Amino acid sequence: MDNNRFIANRELVTDDGDVSLRPTTFDEYIGQEKVKANLKVYVAASKARGEALDHVLLYGPPGLGKTTLSHIIASELGVEIKVTSGPGIERAANLASLLTNLQERDVLFLDEIHRLNHSIEEILYPAMEDFALDISTGKGAGATSLRLNLNKFTLIGATTRAGMLTGPLRDRFGVICRLEPYSADDLIRIVKRSAKLLKITISDDAARELASRSRGTPRIANRILKRVRDFAQVMSDGNIDLAITVKALNDMEIDPLGLDYNDIKLLSALVEKFEGGPAGLDTLAASINEDPGTIEDVIEPYLIQLGFIARTPRGRIALKAAFDHLGVRPGNRASEQLSFLTVGENE
Ligand code: ADE
Numbered sequence: 001m002d003n004n005r006f007i008a009n010r011e012l013v014t015d016d017g018d019v020s021l022r023p024t025t026f027d028e029y030i031g032q033e034k035v036k037a038n039l040k041v042y043v044a045a046s047k048a049r050g051e052a053l054d055h056v057l058l059y060g061p062p063g064l065g066k067t068t069l070s071h072i073i074a075s076e077l078g079v080e081i082k083v084t085s086g087p088g089i090e091r092a093a094n095l096a097s098l099l100t101n102l103q104e105r106d107v108l109f110l111d112e113i114h115r116l117n118h119s120i121e122e123i124l125y126p127a128m129e130d131f132a133l134d135i136s137t138g139k140g141a142g143a144t145s146l147r148l149n150l151n152k153f154t155l156i157g158a159t160t161r162a163g164m165l166t167g168p169l170r171d172r173f174g175v176i177c178r179l180e181p182y183s184a185d186d187l188i189r190i191v192k193r194s195a196k197l198l199k200i201t202i203s204d205d206a207a208r209e210l211a212s213r214s215r216g217t218p219r220i221a222n223r224i225l226k227r228v229r230d231f232a233q234v235m236s237d238g239n240i241d242l243a244i245t246v247k248a249l250n251d252m253e254i255d256p257l258g259l260d261y262n263d264i265k266l267l268s269a270l271v272e273k274f275e276g277g278p279a280g281l282d283t284l285a286a287s288i289n290e291d292p293g294t295i296e297d298v299i300e301p302y303l304i305q306l307g308f309i310a311r312t313p314r315g316r317i318a319l320k321a322a323f324d325h326l327g328v329r330p331g332n333r334a335s336e337q338l339s340f341l342t343v344g345e346n347e
Helices: 033-049 066-077 092-100 118-130 167-171 184-197 204-212 218-235 242-251 261-273 281-288 292-305 320-326 332-346
Strands: 056-059 081-085 107-111 132-137 144-149 154-159 175-178 309-312 315-318
Touching (some): 066 081, 066 154, 092 132, 184 218, 204 218, 218 242, 261 281, 261 292, 261 315, 261 320, 281 315
Parallel strands (some): 081 107
Antiparallel strands (some): 132 144
């Protein structure tokens, strides 16, 4: 992203010549209306006071626009943004160097903040709270410590796992925003906007089909839009209509609800191998040879949103909609579990 450049007509063009589909202002950004409205207020207020915006924590499943929003916040504040990530900061000195190079009111975007090493995290506490860097030199009786003042800045932390943040870190964010999966209507608007930027024509029903197979996620919508464009270019006249969209998505093994190979693998395991569960996360992960973190962050949120699975204290369970989607009839044990759940819901 740092290698991107703005060109005269304000389209963002990456160095490999791709038009960026990322919006650059709040007004261009579609969806997340509540988060956007609140952020607009906080940005306007801090700008009017001439102060740095309070630290912001953005959390939610991948691909919903945490990075995009952070760039928009910085640009609307009229400040520079420096980008880093939890796993990218290996030593305390790396973080210290980033912090000391921030200008007054700049934004430091720290992606995957839950993966920050704990000893490095401690440097952030005084930096966030007092805009100070505590440097200690020497060991034992000869140890001395020195406090360096930093410019006032805004930390924007992004995470898919807010629950993995330590209390002291979470408490230092003045603004905490949760991003939700996008509605079908928002995704249709995003697909149409992206098609326009890519200078391709897409019919209304094709945009609807593409949106409905994008798992509530703009990143996925934009990715499959580009692939459908390839199909349209090679197999048809380049225009995206419903027929070529359905063919392309079916060939890519993206089903009508947007479930891909990995989603179906997990659902089938839970429904068939574990007869609807409950199955513990690690057991489930081992059975499909997948990383538990990927299941929690990437695969599950959409399956939960669809009402296909639920997280319970005893493990993951498949809900009726999952059995229906796979065309599997629940066995006795699963039926009992499902009827118990239905009764519970009505109480
Ligand atoms: N492209 C990716 N995310 C977007 C969003 N939220 N609004 C508009 N375009 C987007």
